[in-house]
Amino acid sequence: MNPVPLAFPFPVNALESVSGAIPYVVMGLVVANLLTRFLAHRRHVEQAQTGDGDEAMSRFLPHEATNVALLLASFAFLIVEPHGGMVLSALVLGLFLTDFFEYEARCVEARNNMTVEQPKGSLVAAALVLLYAGFQSLFFLVEPLWNSLV
Numbered sequence: 001m002n003p004v005p006l007a008f009p010f011p012v013n014a015l016e017s018v019s020g021a022i023p024y025v026v027m028g029l030v031v032a033n034l035l036t037r038f039l040a041h042r043r044h045v046e047q048a049q050t051g052d053g054d055e056a057m058s059r060f061l062p063h064e065a066t067n068v069a070l071l072l073a074s075f076a077f078l079i080v081e082p083h084g085g086m087v088l089s090a091l092v093l094g095l096f097l098t099d100f101f102e103y104e105a106r107c108v109e110a111r112n113n114m115t116v117e118q119p120k121g122s123l124v125a126a127a128l129v130l131l132y133a134g135f136q137s138l139f140f141l142v143e144p145l146w147n148s149l150v
Helices: 012-017 022-048 061-080 082-111 120-137 139-149
Strands: none
Touching (some): 012 061, 022 061, 022 120, 120 139
């Protein structure tokens, strides 16, 4: 019985040619995601203050776009670097889910005329993703110390 080759929906060889840049792309997307996160929160506060409840609330499209791009980039990193990509993908999936529920919490706060709080869970998840993406992309800075410990 001949093994069936693993087929991906896009050419993996093309991904291998840019594999060195993927950690830096992920790091840039994490920073962009943090920036859009603060802009989205500011917009949600403004929308909640209009007094229309949760009907005035809407998702911030640039933030959702950086979420999806970050998720896709982490999956691309998973193909290139399986161990680091798996950890990063798990963290990004956690961030993605946290963002979903944080938006729903902001809608509940707006519906009940409460003060719209900062998305604390999403900020913690984003900080973890930032730390790990920084570790992956800036590993050359900590490599001598890391190699002496491991």
